Amino acid sequence: MPELPEVETTRRGLAPLLNGRSIRALEVREARLRWPVPEALPEHLAGARVQSLTRRAKYLLLDTDRGGLLLHLGMSGSLRHCTPDTPLRRHDHLIWHLDNNRQVRLHDPRRFGCCLPLPADPTHHPLLADLGPEPLDAAFDGDYLFRRSRSRRSPVKVFIMDQAIVVGVGNIYATEALFLAGIRPGRAAGRVTRAEYERLVLHIRAVLTEAIEQGGTTLRDFLREDGTHGYFRQSLHVYGRAGEPCLTCGTTLQTRRIGQRASSYCPNCQK
Structure with missing residues (x-):
């Protein structure tokens, strides 16, 4: 998508x-x-x-x-x-x-x-009325995620993909940001610390900004407005790389289904 x-x-x-x-x-x-x-x-x-x-x-x-x-x-x-x-x-x-x-x-x-x-x-409009903040706006920060996550048992990946929490952090970019922040995607959202959420927000912003600058991710038949493909896929660290070595430590990347989505992660780099 x-x-x-x-x-x-x-x-x-x-x-x-x-x-x-x-x-x-x-x-x-x-x-x-x-x-x-x-x-x-x-x-x-x-x-x-x-x-x-x-x-x-x-x-x-x-x-x-x-x-x-x-x-x-x-x-x-x-x-x-x-x-x-x-x-x-x-x-x-x-x-x-x-x-x-x-x-x-x-x-x-x-x-x-x-x-x-x-x-x-x-x-x-009913499709827009209940949406959360934009991930690149100032209203979205680590303190906001920390406050919204308290007592939540759902996986942190599901939490940050919830459009009522923050919009536009889809499967690809949630997977990548969690890896860069060193957080396992299956950890309960309520057990992620404020400092970890602050780090996660920085990486969500960075991953999305880089993807925008590179023209989006080339997946299936997505095309830009001029009919060309995006190039961010060349920069993916873990998404779609299950079974391959981690680019940081060499550990074999693992995968599990979280929220009905395949989630690749490094068992060594992500805690």
């Missing part, structure tokens, strides 16, 4: 190409996404001018002078900026036709993404 760095990479790539542009038409080639695309949406958006493209968690928020859109890339989706003569792919379900003879296409093979209208205050 595209995670926060992939979504932020998409946003940064598309924002300068969309800001100030008018949407000539929204072409709906397949309306049956995770939630059906409203029938009135194309007519409502025709002629709308894009004012900004922002991100909240793994959602993209497209603001126009005729209202906003909430976009999600689903399990394996992508947004691509291209020319009209670019060959259509089978799962190009939505096409925004822009006033400069360019297009933005939502490619979503599994149809788990969405394109929904937003209220004037996006924080009131």
Whole structure:
């Protein structure tokens, strides 16, 4: 699934190409996404001018002078900026036709993404209302995680992947940050110390920032807005490397299922 760095990479790539542009038409080639695309949406958006493209968690928020859109890339989706003569792919379900003879296409093979209208205050949308802080914002720090984790018996990895606690720390980046912080993913969240959470926050920020700078992680068919792949996968320390030697100490990396996800870790470096 595209995670926060992939979504932020998409946003940064598309924002300068969309800001100030008018949407000539929204072409709906397949309306049956995770939630059906409203029938009135194309007519409502025709002629709308894009004012900004922002991100909240793994959602993209497209603001126009005729209202906003909430976009999600689903399990394996992508947004691509291209020319009209670019060959259509089978799962190009939505096409925004822009006033400069360019297009933005939502490619979503599994149809788990969405394109929904937003209220004037996006924080009131039910998909956004209960989200935790952004991991790169000042409100997210070690003291915050320590306070929220007290008496929690769930694994610390599950805890930091809870979108009500902090948004956008998906499986890949939680696995990597826990390794760098020296914390085993299966340890109870309530047994992690304040100092360890402070260290964990620093590594969550660092891992996400590096991934964004490198264009996201190349997994399956995730593509950036220009159709190219990300490169962060070359920097992974433990994710997807179970059975291989730890890059720090040489110990064989182990794996266990935590929260229905495979979790690789080093039994020597992580306590």
